[in-house]
Amino acid sequence: MDITVNILLTIATAATPLLIAAIGELVVERSGVLNLGVEGMMIMGAVGGFGAGYLTGSPWVGLLAAIAMGALFSLLFAVMTLSLATNQVATGLSLTLLGLGLSGMIGTGFVGQPGVRLPNLDIPGLSSIPVVGKLLFGQDPVFYISIVLTAAVMWFLFKTRTGLTLRSIGDSHASAHALGIKVIRYRYLSVIFGGACAGLAGGHLSLVYTPQWVENMTAGRGWIALALVVFASWRPWRVLAGAYIFGAVWIGQLHAQAFGIPVPSQMLSSLPYLATVVVLVLISRNKRLTMMNTPASLGQPFVPDR
Template sequence: MGMIEAILLTVITAATPLVIASLGELVTERSGVLNLGVEGMMVMGAAIAFAMTQVTGSPYLGLLAGIGGGALFSLLFGFLTLTLVANQVATGLALTILGLGISGQIGEPYVGVSGIKLPQIVVPVLSDIPFFGPVLFRQDLVFYLSITLVAGVSWFLFRSRTGLKMRAIGDNHASAHALGIHVIRTRYLAVMFGGACAGLAGAQLSLVYTPQWVENMSAGRGWIALALVVFASWRPWRVLAGGYLFGAVSISQLHAQAFGVGIPSQFLSALPYAATIVVLILISHNRRVTLINTPASLGKPFVPDR
Protein backbone atom coordinates (compact mmCIF):
# COMPACT_ATOMS: atom_id res chain seq x y z
CA MET A 1 0.00 0.00 0.00
CA GLY A 2 1.41 3.34 -1.02
CA MET A 3 1.84 6.44 1.07
CA ILE A 4 -1.05 8.32 -0.58
CA GLU A 5 -3.48 5.46 0.04
CA ALA A 6 -2.35 5.34 3.66
CA ILE A 7 -2.91 9.07 4.07
CA LEU A 8 -6.34 8.86 2.41
CA LEU A 9 -7.40 6.08 4.78
CA THR A 10 -6.44 8.22 7.77
CA VAL A 11 -8.24 11.24 6.31
CA ILE A 12 -11.43 9.22 5.77
CA THR A 13 -11.42 8.03 9.39
CA ALA A 14 -10.86 11.57 10.64
CA ALA A 15 -13.45 13.19 8.34
CA THR A 16 -16.31 10.69 8.70
CA PRO A 17 -17.50 11.74 12.20
CA LEU A 18 -17.36 15.42 11.17
CA VAL A 19 -19.41 14.80 8.04
CA ILE A 20 -22.07 12.76 9.84
CA ALA A 21 -22.51 15.10 12.81
CA SER A 22 -22.49 18.09 10.51
CA LEU A 23 -25.11 16.56 8.23
CA GLY A 24 -27.43 15.98 11.18
CA GLU A 25 -27.05 19.56 12.34
CA LEU A 26 -27.65 20.73 8.77
CA VAL A 27 -31.07 19.08 8.74
CA THR A 28 -31.88 20.52 12.19
CA GLU A 29 -30.89 24.00 11.06
CA ARG A 30 -32.75 23.71 7.76
CA SER A 31 -35.90 23.30 9.86
CA GLY A 32 -35.01 26.54 11.62
CA VAL A 33 -33.62 25.15 14.89
CA LEU A 34 -30.11 25.96 16.08
CA ASN A 35 -28.83 23.18 18.33
CA LEU A 36 -25.40 24.02 19.75
CA GLY A 37 -25.39 20.74 21.70
CA VAL A 38 -23.70 18.68 18.95
CA GLU A 39 -20.57 18.16 21.06
CA GLY A 40 -22.64 16.87 23.98
CA MET A 41 -24.79 14.56 21.85
CA MET A 42 -21.67 13.25 20.12
CA VAL A 43 -19.85 12.39 23.34
CA MET A 44 -23.05 10.77 24.68
CA GLY A 45 -23.19 8.63 21.54
CA ALA A 46 -19.55 7.63 22.04
CA ALA A 47 -20.09 6.59 25.67
CA ILE A 48 -23.36 4.73 25.08
CA ALA A 49 -22.02 2.94 22.00
CA PHE A 50 -18.90 1.84 23.84
CA ALA A 51 -20.84 0.68 26.90
CA MET A 52 -23.38 -1.26 24.82
CA THR A 53 -20.58 -2.91 22.83
CA GLN A 54 -18.88 -4.00 26.03
CA VAL A 55 -22.12 -5.35 27.53
CA THR A 56 -23.34 -7.24 24.45
CA GLY A 57 -20.04 -7.93 22.68
CA SER A 58 -21.51 -6.64 19.43
CA PRO A 59 -20.24 -3.36 17.96
CA TYR A 60 -23.30 -3.25 15.68
CA LEU A 61 -25.61 -3.16 18.69
CA GLY A 62 -23.27 -0.52 20.09
CA LEU A 63 -23.71 1.51 16.92
CA LEU A 64 -27.50 1.28 17.22
CA ALA A 65 -27.36 2.27 20.87
CA GLY A 66 -25.20 5.29 19.98
CA ILE A 67 -27.71 6.43 17.38
CA GLY A 68 -30.66 5.88 19.72
CA GLY A 69 -28.87 7.52 22.65
CA GLY A 70 -28.07 10.61 20.59
CA ALA A 71 -31.67 10.87 19.37
CA LEU A 72 -33.12 10.48 22.88
CA PHE A 73 -30.72 13.02 24.31
CA SER A 74 -31.67 15.53 21.60
CA LEU A 75 -35.31 15.01 22.56
CA LEU A 76 -34.49 16.81 25.81
CA PHE A 77 -33.33 19.77 23.76
CA GLY A 78 -36.46 19.51 21.62
CA PHE A 79 -38.76 19.51 24.62
CA LEU A 80 -37.07 22.53 26.19
CA THR A 81 -36.82 24.67 23.07
CA LEU A 82 -39.86 23.59 21.02
CA THR A 83 -42.46 22.83 23.67
CA LEU A 84 -41.29 25.14 26.46
CA VAL A 85 -39.79 27.66 23.98
CA ALA A 86 -36.56 28.08 25.92
CA ASN A 87 -33.68 29.99 24.35
CA GLN A 88 -32.04 27.72 21.78
CA VAL A 89 -28.49 28.98 22.17
CA ALA A 90 -28.48 28.66 25.95
CA THR A 91 -30.20 25.25 25.88
CA GLY A 92 -27.76 23.94 23.29
CA LEU A 93 -24.77 25.01 25.36
CA ALA A 94 -26.33 23.43 28.44
CA LEU A 95 -26.88 20.22 26.47
CA THR A 96 -23.16 20.08 25.68
CA ILE A 97 -22.14 20.57 29.31
CA LEU A 98 -24.71 18.04 30.50
CA GLY A 99 -23.62 15.51 27.85
CA LEU A 100 -19.98 15.78 28.87
CA GLY A 101 -20.94 15.13 32.50
CA ILE A 102 -23.37 12.26 31.98
CA SER A 103 -21.14 10.52 29.44
CA GLY A 104 -18.34 10.59 32.00
CA GLN A 105 -20.58 8.73 34.44
CA ILE A 106 -21.74 6.21 31.82
CA GLY A 107 -18.20 5.55 30.66
CA GLU A 108 -16.56 5.41 34.09
CA PRO A 109 -16.49 1.58 34.37
CA TYR A 110 -14.95 1.32 30.88
CA VAL A 111 -11.92 3.55 31.25
CA GLY A 112 -8.79 1.67 30.22
CA VAL A 113 -10.82 -1.19 28.73
CA SER A 114 -9.74 -2.18 25.21
CA GLY A 115 -12.62 -1.74 22.82
CA ILE A 116 -13.99 -3.87 20.02
CA LYS A 117 -13.48 -2.35 16.59
CA LEU A 118 -16.28 -2.27 14.06
CA PRO A 119 -15.30 -4.83 11.39
CA GLN A 120 -14.34 -3.94 7.83
CA ILE A 121 -16.85 -4.77 5.13
CA VAL A 122 -15.03 -5.71 1.94
CA VAL A 123 -17.15 -5.04 -1.14
CA PRO A 124 -16.55 -7.88 -3.61
CA VAL A 125 -15.06 -7.01 -7.04
CA LEU A 126 -14.98 -3.23 -6.38
CA SER A 127 -12.38 -3.65 -3.63
CA ASP A 128 -9.99 -5.11 -6.21
CA ILE A 129 -9.86 -1.90 -8.24
CA PRO A 130 -6.31 -0.63 -7.98
CA PHE A 131 -5.85 2.37 -5.65
CA PHE A 132 -9.54 3.23 -5.13
CA GLY A 133 -10.53 -0.31 -4.15
CA PRO A 134 -8.64 -0.53 -0.86
CA VAL A 135 -9.40 3.09 0.02
CA LEU A 136 -13.13 3.20 -0.69
CA PHE A 137 -14.36 -0.39 -0.56
CA ARG A 138 -12.56 -1.91 2.39
CA GLN A 139 -14.22 0.31 4.96
CA ASP A 140 -16.48 -0.07 7.95
CA LEU A 141 -20.25 0.34 7.91
CA VAL A 142 -20.12 3.92 9.25
CA PHE A 143 -18.19 5.17 6.23
CA TYR A 144 -20.67 3.66 3.78
CA LEU A 145 -23.48 5.12 5.88
CA SER A 146 -21.91 8.57 5.81
CA ILE A 147 -21.85 8.68 2.00
CA THR A 148 -25.38 7.25 1.76
CA LEU A 149 -26.59 9.84 4.27
CA VAL A 150 -25.15 12.73 2.29
CA ALA A 151 -26.86 11.54 -0.87
CA GLY A 152 -30.05 10.76 1.03
CA VAL A 153 -30.26 14.11 2.80
CA SER A 154 -29.51 15.95 -0.42
CA TRP A 155 -32.33 14.10 -2.18
CA PHE A 156 -34.67 14.59 0.77
CA LEU A 157 -34.12 18.35 1.06
CA PHE A 158 -34.21 19.28 -2.61
CA ARG A 159 -36.17 16.52 -4.36
CA SER A 160 -38.85 15.38 -1.89
CA ARG A 161 -42.10 17.03 -0.92
CA THR A 162 -41.45 16.64 2.81
CA GLY A 163 -38.02 18.17 2.39
CA LEU A 164 -39.55 21.17 0.64
CA LYS A 165 -41.99 21.62 3.52
CA MET A 166 -39.18 21.41 5.99
CA ARG A 167 -37.19 24.08 4.20
CA ALA A 168 -40.30 26.22 4.11
CA ILE A 169 -40.56 25.92 7.89
CA GLY A 170 -36.93 26.90 8.26
CA ASP A 171 -37.38 29.94 6.04
CA ASN A 172 -40.64 31.24 7.46
CA HIS A 173 -42.35 29.26 10.15
CA ALA A 174 -45.34 31.59 10.39
CA SER A 175 -46.20 31.18 6.73
CA ALA A 176 -45.62 27.45 6.87
CA HIS A 177 -47.93 27.23 9.84
CA ALA A 178 -50.57 29.25 8.01
CA LEU A 179 -50.35 26.75 5.15
CA GLY A 180 -51.17 23.98 7.60
CA ILE A 181 -47.70 22.45 7.86
CA HIS A 182 -46.93 20.95 11.28
CA VAL A 183 -44.06 23.22 12.37
CA ILE A 184 -43.39 21.80 15.82
CA ARG A 185 -43.77 18.15 14.82
CA THR A 186 -41.40 18.54 11.86
CA ARG A 187 -38.90 20.37 14.01
CA TYR A 188 -39.00 17.62 16.62
CA LEU A 189 -38.17 15.09 13.91
CA ALA A 190 -35.38 17.29 12.53
CA VAL A 191 -33.87 17.75 16.00
CA MET A 192 -33.98 14.00 16.58
CA PHE A 193 -32.37 13.32 13.21
CA GLY A 194 -29.57 15.69 14.24
CA GLY A 195 -29.24 13.88 17.55
CA ALA A 196 -29.16 10.48 15.88
CA CYS A 197 -26.44 11.63 13.48
CA ALA A 198 -24.37 13.14 16.30
CA GLY A 199 -24.80 9.88 18.22
CA LEU A 200 -23.65 7.89 15.18
CA ALA A 201 -20.64 10.19 14.79
CA GLY A 202 -19.81 9.64 18.45
CA ALA A 203 -20.16 5.89 18.04
CA GLN A 204 -17.66 6.09 15.17
CA LEU A 205 -15.19 7.72 17.58
CA SER A 206 -15.38 4.96 20.21
CA LEU A 207 -15.84 2.01 17.81
CA VAL A 208 -13.77 2.88 14.71
CA TYR A 209 -11.50 5.89 15.12
CA THR A 210 -10.05 4.92 18.52
CA PRO A 211 -11.80 1.85 19.98
CA GLN A 212 -11.69 2.98 23.62
CA TRP A 213 -13.54 5.25 26.00
CA VAL A 214 -11.86 8.36 27.33
CA GLU A 215 -13.81 11.13 29.03
CA ASN A 216 -14.42 14.08 26.71
CA MET A 217 -13.11 12.03 23.79
CA SER A 218 -14.98 14.06 21.17
CA ALA A 219 -12.45 16.80 22.01
CA GLY A 220 -14.19 19.63 20.18
CA ARG A 221 -15.24 17.74 17.04
CA GLY A 222 -18.87 18.71 17.67
CA TRP A 223 -17.94 22.38 17.43
CA ILE A 224 -16.07 21.79 14.20
CA ALA A 225 -19.15 20.00 12.83
CA LEU A 226 -21.26 23.03 13.75
CA ALA A 227 -18.87 25.34 11.95
CA LEU A 228 -18.89 23.07 8.90
CA VAL A 229 -22.64 23.57 8.49
CA VAL A 230 -22.10 27.29 8.00
CA PHE A 231 -19.00 26.63 5.91
CA ALA A 232 -21.10 24.43 3.65
CA SER A 233 -23.80 27.12 3.47
CA TRP A 234 -26.37 24.48 4.48
CA ARG A 235 -25.75 22.23 1.42
CA PRO A 236 -25.14 18.50 2.05
CA TRP A 237 -22.51 17.82 -0.61
CA ARG A 238 -20.53 20.83 0.56
CA VAL A 239 -20.59 19.35 4.06
CA LEU A 240 -18.89 16.29 2.61
CA ALA A 241 -16.32 18.45 0.81
CA GLY A 242 -15.75 20.62 3.90
CA GLY A 243 -15.33 17.64 6.22
CA TYR A 244 -12.79 16.09 3.90
CA LEU A 245 -10.95 19.38 3.40
CA PHE A 246 -10.67 19.81 7.17
CA GLY A 247 -9.61 16.18 7.63
CA ALA A 248 -7.06 16.36 4.83
CA VAL A 249 -5.42 19.51 6.17
CA SER A 250 -5.33 18.09 9.74
CA ILE A 251 -3.66 14.88 8.62
CA SER A 252 -1.24 16.55 6.19
CA GLN A 253 0.03 18.85 8.90
CA LEU A 254 0.90 15.81 11.05
CA HIS A 255 2.72 14.27 8.09
CA ALA A 256 4.51 17.55 7.45
CA GLN A 257 5.70 17.58 11.05
CA ALA A 258 6.89 13.98 10.95
CA PHE A 259 8.61 14.69 7.66
CA GLY A 260 10.47 17.53 9.34
CA VAL A 261 9.49 20.66 7.42
CA GLY A 262 10.76 23.62 9.38
CA ILE A 263 7.36 25.21 10.02
CA PRO A 264 6.32 25.84 13.65
CA SER A 265 3.91 23.15 14.83
CA GLN A 266 1.50 25.64 16.38
CA PHE A 267 0.99 27.18 12.98
CA LEU A 268 0.47 23.78 11.38
CA SER A 269 -2.04 22.83 14.10
CA ALA A 270 -4.02 25.97 13.39
CA LEU A 271 -3.96 25.37 9.64
CA PRO A 272 -7.18 23.28 9.35
CA TYR A 273 -9.09 26.00 11.17
CA ALA A 274 -7.45 28.75 9.16
CA ALA A 275 -8.19 26.97 5.88
CA THR A 276 -11.83 26.53 6.88
CA ILE A 277 -12.18 30.18 7.85
CA VAL A 278 -10.65 31.31 4.56
CA VAL A 279 -13.08 29.20 2.55
CA LEU A 280 -15.91 30.47 4.77
CA ILE A 281 -15.01 34.06 3.95
CA LEU A 282 -14.76 33.28 0.23
CA ILE A 283 -18.18 31.67 0.26
CA SER A 284 -19.99 34.30 2.31
CA HIS A 285 -18.45 36.90 0.02
CA ASN A 286 -21.28 36.19 -2.38
CA ARG A 287 -24.16 37.55 -0.30
CA ARG A 288 -26.88 36.41 -2.66
CA VAL A 289 -25.87 32.75 -2.48
CA THR A 290 -25.56 32.94 1.29
CA LEU A 291 -28.98 34.51 1.67
CA ILE A 292 -30.64 31.91 -0.53
CA ASN A 293 -29.29 29.06 1.56
CA THR A 294 -29.48 30.47 5.08
CA PRO A 295 -32.66 29.32 6.85
CA ALA A 296 -34.28 32.66 7.61
CA SER A 297 -36.03 31.50 10.79
CA LEU A 298 -32.86 29.93 12.21
CA GLY A 299 -32.83 30.09 16.00
CA LYS A 300 -36.12 32.01 16.24
CA PRO A 301 -38.70 30.60 18.64
CA PHE A 302 -42.10 29.63 17.29
CA VAL A 303 -45.29 29.79 19.30
CA PRO A 304 -48.34 28.69 17.31
CA ASP A 305 -51.44 30.81 17.79
CA ARG A 306 -54.21 28.68 19.09
Protein backbone atom coordinates in the same frame (compact mmCIF):
# COMPACT_ATOMS: atom_id res chain seq x y z
CA MET B 1 1.40 4.22 -4.01
CA ASP B 2 0.42 2.32 -0.90
CA ILE B 3 1.17 5.37 1.19
CA THR B 4 -1.14 7.52 -0.93
CA VAL B 5 -3.93 4.99 -0.62
CA ASN B 6 -3.39 4.77 3.11
CA ILE B 7 -3.48 8.54 3.49
CA LEU B 8 -6.67 8.74 1.44
CA LEU B 9 -8.17 6.02 3.63
CA THR B 10 -7.32 7.86 6.83
CA ILE B 11 -8.71 11.09 5.39
CA ALA B 12 -11.99 9.31 4.71
CA THR B 13 -12.00 7.97 8.26
CA ALA B 14 -11.37 11.45 9.68
CA ALA B 15 -13.97 13.05 7.42
CA THR B 16 -16.76 10.54 8.08
CA PRO B 17 -17.79 11.71 11.60
CA LEU B 18 -17.66 15.35 10.49
CA LEU B 19 -19.80 14.56 7.47
CA ILE B 20 -22.44 12.61 9.39
CA ALA B 21 -22.77 15.14 12.20
CA ALA B 22 -22.90 18.04 9.74
CA ILE B 23 -25.50 16.38 7.51
CA GLY B 24 -27.71 15.85 10.55
CA GLU B 25 -27.30 19.43 11.69
CA LEU B 26 -28.00 20.61 8.13
CA VAL B 27 -31.46 19.04 8.24
CA VAL B 28 -32.08 20.55 11.68
CA GLU B 29 -31.07 24.02 10.50
CA ARG B 30 -33.04 23.68 7.30
CA SER B 31 -36.10 23.25 9.51
CA GLY B 32 -35.20 26.54 11.20
CA VAL B 33 -33.68 25.22 14.41
CA LEU B 34 -30.12 25.99 15.51
CA ASN B 35 -28.84 23.18 17.73
CA LEU B 36 -25.44 24.12 19.16
CA GLY B 37 -25.41 20.89 21.12
CA VAL B 38 -23.76 18.80 18.37
CA GLU B 39 -20.57 18.40 20.40
CA GLY B 40 -22.58 17.20 23.40
CA MET B 41 -24.73 14.74 21.43
CA MET B 42 -21.63 13.44 19.67
CA ILE B 43 -19.73 12.77 22.88
CA MET B 44 -22.81 11.07 24.35
CA GLY B 45 -22.96 8.89 21.22
CA ALA B 46 -19.27 8.12 21.63
CA VAL B 47 -19.58 7.05 25.25
CA GLY B 48 -22.84 5.18 24.67
CA GLY B 49 -21.42 3.38 21.66
CA PHE B 50 -18.22 2.45 23.41
CA GLY B 51 -20.07 1.32 26.54
CA ALA B 52 -22.59 -0.86 24.72
CA GLY B 53 -19.89 -2.32 22.50
CA TYR B 54 -17.62 -3.01 25.48
CA LEU B 55 -20.35 -4.59 27.58
CA THR B 56 -21.90 -6.75 24.86
CA GLY B 57 -18.77 -7.34 22.82
CA SER B 58 -20.63 -6.42 19.66
CA PRO B 59 -19.60 -3.27 17.80
CA TRP B 60 -22.92 -3.32 15.94
CA VAL B 61 -24.88 -3.09 19.18
CA GLY B 62 -22.49 -0.30 20.08
CA LEU B 63 -23.29 1.56 16.89
CA LEU B 64 -27.03 1.26 17.47
CA ALA B 65 -26.60 2.40 21.06
CA ALA B 66 -24.64 5.43 19.85
CA ILE B 67 -27.46 6.42 17.50
CA ALA B 68 -30.07 5.91 20.22
CA MET B 69 -28.03 7.89 22.73
CA GLY B 70 -27.65 10.85 20.38
CA ALA B 71 -31.34 10.82 19.49
CA LEU B 72 -32.43 10.55 23.12
CA PHE B 73 -30.13 13.36 24.17
CA SER B 74 -31.39 15.61 21.37
CA LEU B 75 -34.93 15.02 22.60
CA LEU B 76 -34.00 17.02 25.69
CA PHE B 77 -33.10 19.95 23.44
CA ALA B 78 -36.28 19.49 21.43
CA VAL B 79 -38.56 19.60 24.46
CA MET B 80 -36.83 22.71 25.76
CA THR B 81 -36.65 24.74 22.56
CA LEU B 82 -39.78 23.52 20.79
CA SER B 83 -42.26 22.89 23.58
CA LEU B 84 -40.95 25.46 26.06
CA ALA B 85 -39.66 27.95 23.45
CA THR B 86 -36.36 28.52 25.23
CA ASN B 87 -33.47 30.39 23.66
CA GLN B 88 -31.91 27.98 21.15
CA VAL B 89 -28.37 29.27 21.45
CA ALA B 90 -28.30 28.99 25.24
CA THR B 91 -30.09 25.63 25.27
CA GLY B 92 -27.73 24.18 22.67
CA LEU B 93 -24.76 25.35 24.69
CA SER B 94 -26.15 23.75 27.82
CA LEU B 95 -26.70 20.51 25.90
CA THR B 96 -23.01 20.53 25.03
CA LEU B 97 -21.92 21.32 28.59
CA LEU B 98 -24.21 18.65 30.03
CA GLY B 99 -23.09 16.10 27.45
CA LEU B 100 -19.41 16.68 28.18
CA GLY B 101 -20.04 16.28 31.92
CA LEU B 102 -22.39 13.33 31.70
CA SER B 103 -20.19 11.41 29.26
CA GLY B 104 -17.21 11.95 31.53
CA MET B 105 -19.14 10.54 34.44
CA ILE B 106 -20.59 7.58 32.54
CA GLY B 107 -17.20 6.83 31.02
CA THR B 108 -15.19 6.81 34.26
CA GLY B 109 -15.10 3.02 34.26
CA PHE B 110 -14.30 2.76 30.56
CA VAL B 111 -11.02 4.69 30.62
CA GLY B 112 -8.15 2.49 29.49
CA GLN B 113 -10.41 -0.48 28.64
CA PRO B 114 -9.89 -2.17 25.29
CA GLY B 115 -12.76 -1.37 22.95
CA VAL B 116 -14.30 -3.27 20.08
CA ARG B 117 -13.76 -2.13 16.52
CA LEU B 118 -16.29 -2.27 13.75
CA PRO B 119 -14.67 -4.50 11.10
CA ASN B 120 -13.94 -3.08 7.67
CA LEU B 121 -16.08 -4.21 4.83
CA ASP B 122 -14.03 -6.64 2.79
CA ILE B 123 -15.66 -7.88 -0.37
CA PRO B 124 -13.47 -10.74 -1.60
CA GLY B 125 -12.03 -10.00 -5.01
CA LEU B 126 -13.28 -6.43 -5.33
CA SER B 127 -11.28 -5.07 -2.41
CA SER B 128 -8.07 -6.53 -3.76
CA ILE B 129 -8.23 -4.48 -6.97
CA PRO B 130 -5.17 -2.23 -6.78
CA VAL B 131 -5.73 1.35 -5.50
CA VAL B 132 -9.48 1.75 -5.97
CA GLY B 133 -10.31 -1.62 -4.43
CA LYS B 134 -9.40 -0.60 -0.91
CA LEU B 135 -10.84 2.89 -1.32
CA LEU B 136 -14.20 1.82 -2.67
CA PHE B 137 -14.77 -1.65 -1.27
CA GLY B 138 -12.62 -2.01 1.83
CA GLN B 139 -13.65 0.72 4.24
CA ASP B 140 -15.55 0.67 7.48
CA PRO B 141 -19.36 0.35 7.27
CA VAL B 142 -20.00 3.83 8.66
CA PHE B 143 -18.17 5.34 5.69
CA TYR B 144 -20.76 3.84 3.36
CA ILE B 145 -23.56 4.94 5.66
CA SER B 146 -22.22 8.50 5.51
CA ILE B 147 -22.22 8.57 1.72
CA VAL B 148 -25.68 7.02 1.42
CA LEU B 149 -26.94 9.40 4.10
CA THR B 150 -25.66 12.43 2.22
CA ALA B 151 -27.31 11.30 -1.01
CA ALA B 152 -30.53 10.46 0.81
CA VAL B 153 -30.70 13.85 2.53
CA MET B 154 -29.98 15.59 -0.76
CA TRP B 155 -32.81 13.67 -2.43
CA PHE B 156 -35.16 14.15 0.52
CA LEU B 157 -34.66 17.91 0.84
CA PHE B 158 -34.79 18.81 -2.83
CA LYS B 159 -36.78 16.06 -4.55
CA THR B 160 -39.61 15.23 -2.17
CA ARG B 161 -42.65 17.16 -1.09
CA THR B 162 -41.91 16.56 2.58
CA GLY B 163 -38.44 17.98 2.04
CA LEU B 164 -39.89 21.07 0.44
CA THR B 165 -42.27 21.46 3.37
CA LEU B 166 -39.35 21.15 5.79
CA ARG B 167 -37.43 23.86 3.95
CA SER B 168 -40.46 26.12 3.89
CA ILE B 169 -40.76 25.80 7.67
CA GLY B 170 -37.13 26.84 7.97
CA ASP B 171 -37.73 29.89 5.85
CA SER B 172 -40.95 31.08 7.42
CA HIS B 173 -42.50 29.15 10.25
CA ALA B 174 -45.37 31.61 10.54
CA SER B 175 -46.45 31.10 6.91
CA ALA B 176 -46.02 27.35 7.17
CA HIS B 177 -48.14 27.33 10.29
CA ALA B 178 -50.81 29.41 8.56
CA LEU B 179 -50.92 26.79 5.81
CA GLY B 180 -51.73 24.15 8.39
CA ILE B 181 -48.30 22.53 8.47
CA LYS B 182 -47.38 21.00 11.81
CA VAL B 183 -44.31 23.14 12.39
CA ILE B 184 -43.45 21.78 15.84
CA ARG B 185 -43.85 18.14 14.75
CA TYR B 186 -41.54 18.60 11.75
CA ARG B 187 -39.01 20.31 13.96
CA TYR B 188 -39.15 17.59 16.60
CA LEU B 189 -38.42 14.96 13.97
CA SER B 190 -35.61 17.05 12.45
CA VAL B 191 -33.94 17.63 15.79
CA ILE B 192 -34.13 13.93 16.65
CA PHE B 193 -32.71 13.04 13.24
CA GLY B 194 -29.87 15.46 13.86
CA GLY B 195 -29.28 13.90 17.27
CA ALA B 196 -29.21 10.41 15.81
CA CYS B 197 -26.66 11.55 13.23
CA ALA B 198 -24.48 13.23 15.86
CA GLY B 199 -24.71 10.07 17.96
CA LEU B 200 -23.69 7.94 14.99
CA ALA B 201 -20.76 10.29 14.34
CA GLY B 202 -19.69 9.89 17.96
CA GLY B 203 -20.08 6.12 17.68
CA HIS B 204 -17.77 6.18 14.67
CA LEU B 205 -15.13 7.89 16.80
CA SER B 206 -15.23 5.35 19.63
CA LEU B 207 -15.89 2.23 17.51
CA VAL B 208 -13.86 2.85 14.35
CA TYR B 209 -11.56 5.87 14.46
CA THR B 210 -9.97 5.18 17.85
CA PRO B 211 -11.77 2.17 19.39
CA GLN B 212 -11.41 3.30 23.00
CA TRP B 213 -12.95 5.80 25.39
CA VAL B 214 -11.07 9.01 26.06
CA GLU B 215 -12.70 11.89 27.84
CA ASN B 216 -13.54 14.80 25.50
CA MET B 217 -12.52 12.59 22.60
CA THR B 218 -14.68 14.56 20.16
CA ALA B 219 -12.14 17.41 20.52
CA GLY B 220 -14.31 20.09 18.98
CA ARG B 221 -15.48 18.03 16.00
CA GLY B 222 -19.10 18.84 16.83
CA TRP B 223 -18.31 22.53 16.56
CA ILE B 224 -16.44 22.02 13.32
CA ALA B 225 -19.50 20.18 11.99
CA LEU B 226 -21.58 23.24 12.84
CA ALA B 227 -19.11 25.42 10.98
CA LEU B 228 -19.25 23.04 8.02
CA VAL B 229 -22.98 23.64 7.65
CA VAL B 230 -22.38 27.38 7.39
CA PHE B 231 -19.43 26.80 5.07
CA ALA B 232 -21.64 24.63 2.85
CA SER B 233 -24.35 27.33 2.76
CA TRP B 234 -26.81 24.62 3.83
CA ARG B 235 -26.18 22.39 0.75
CA PRO B 236 -25.55 18.68 1.37
CA TRP B 237 -22.99 18.10 -1.37
CA ARG B 238 -20.95 21.06 -0.21
CA VAL B 239 -21.00 19.57 3.29
CA LEU B 240 -19.48 16.45 1.76
CA ALA B 241 -16.73 18.48 0.10
CA GLY B 242 -16.13 20.51 3.27
CA ALA B 243 -15.92 17.43 5.47
CA TYR B 244 -13.23 15.92 3.24
CA ILE B 245 -11.27 19.17 3.15
CA PHE B 246 -11.32 19.22 6.95
CA GLY B 247 -10.52 15.54 7.13
CA ALA B 248 -7.49 16.28 4.97
CA VAL B 249 -6.41 19.15 7.23
CA TRP B 250 -6.81 16.93 10.29
CA ILE B 251 -4.80 14.07 8.81
CA GLY B 252 -2.30 16.43 7.21
CA GLN B 253 -1.33 17.95 10.54
CA LEU B 254 -1.05 14.50 12.13
CA HIS B 255 1.28 13.32 9.36
CA ALA B 256 3.28 16.53 9.59
CA GLN B 257 3.75 15.86 13.31
CA ALA B 258 4.82 12.28 12.62
CA PHE B 259 7.36 13.36 10.01
CA GLY B 260 8.94 15.67 12.57
CA ILE B 261 8.47 18.94 10.69
CA PRO B 262 10.31 21.60 12.74
CA VAL B 263 7.11 23.33 13.81
CA PRO B 264 5.75 22.88 17.34
CA SER B 265 3.18 20.08 17.41
CA GLN B 266 0.72 22.35 19.23
CA MET B 267 0.71 24.77 16.30
CA LEU B 268 -0.04 21.91 13.92
CA SER B 269 -2.77 20.66 16.22
CA SER B 270 -4.43 24.05 16.19
CA LEU B 271 -4.57 24.06 12.38
CA PRO B 272 -8.05 22.49 12.06
CA TYR B 273 -9.48 25.11 14.42
CA LEU B 274 -7.73 27.98 12.67
CA ALA B 275 -8.80 26.58 9.31
CA THR B 276 -12.39 26.63 10.56
CA VAL B 277 -12.10 30.32 11.43
CA VAL B 278 -10.51 31.16 8.08
CA VAL B 279 -13.12 29.21 6.13
CA LEU B 280 -15.95 30.86 8.05
CA VAL B 281 -14.51 34.29 7.30
CA LEU B 282 -14.14 33.51 3.60
CA ILE B 283 -17.66 32.22 3.27
CA SER B 284 -19.44 34.89 5.32
CA ARG B 285 -17.55 37.75 3.69
CA ASN B 286 -20.17 37.82 1.00
CA LYS B 287 -23.06 39.11 3.04
CA ARG B 288 -25.67 38.80 0.32
CA LEU B 289 -24.81 35.21 -0.46
CA THR B 290 -25.04 34.21 3.21
CA MET B 291 -28.30 36.08 3.69
CA MET B 292 -29.75 34.35 0.64
CA ASN B 293 -28.86 30.85 1.81
CA THR B 294 -29.50 31.06 5.54
CA PRO B 295 -32.89 29.60 6.50
CA ALA B 296 -34.74 32.79 7.35
CA SER B 297 -36.24 31.68 10.64
CA LEU B 298 -33.08 29.95 11.85
CA GLY B 299 -32.76 30.16 15.61
CA GLN B 300 -36.02 31.93 16.25
CA PRO B 301 -38.39 30.31 18.73
CA PHE B 302 -41.86 29.54 17.44
CA VAL B 303 -44.98 29.52 19.57
CA PRO B 304 -48.13 28.62 17.62
CA ASP B 305 -50.88 31.16 18.22
CA ARG B 306 -53.57 28.48 17.69
